[in-house]
Amino acid sequence: NAGVTQTPKFQVLKTGQSMTLQCAQDMNHEYMSWYRQDPGMGLRLIHYSVGAGITDQGEVPNGYNVSRSTTEDFPLRLLSAAPSQTSVYFCASSDQAGSQFFGPGTRLTVL
């Protein structure tokens, strides 16, 4: 049971490049979410999904897209990277009791 996995662990992009952050979970959780973590800002919700085929925006969705074609996978796409998207990104899934399980994070730098 791997829990929540994220790839890559580190990434450096140039402004304007696009990329996809991968997230997968093997706990059969319906709810998954993406956060970004910045110093002094806590965790901010980017997008979330309550099940396959259903996604919705969080607090800071601009510049990011998501899709949820399967229960296991919830990729996050950066359409055109900007320096303001330099951050640590966490994927999480939630059990029926509302407890969230986090991946190890992706540290993204946009130059």
Added chain:
Amino acid sequence: GNSVTQMEGPVTLSEEAFLTINCTYTATGYPSLFWYVQYPGEGLQLLLKATKADDKGSNKGFEATYRKETTSFHLEKGSVQVSDSAVYFCALSVSPGNNRKLIWGLGTSLAVNP
């Protein structure tokens, strides 16, 4: 609206000292309350939780009691260790059904010195 307020850090303690990290909340309905811990370079891990008033969550020597009358969920540990150095996040959930959104505090950094 719903919100969580945590005491600001950093908190610096000596080993074996008593720890309290304050957390208060504002919520409609009957929230569940959580404490998460983030060790350096890692993702967040659930530390403990409580789902109704007067419940006490506990794990790894940490405790927190859900106090509806004071809308608080303070984290305590009787004797901290160097390995407890981390960032601690308080969170609440009021979302019904399948929507499991959490409302997060900003985190409190704890440093324990030997």
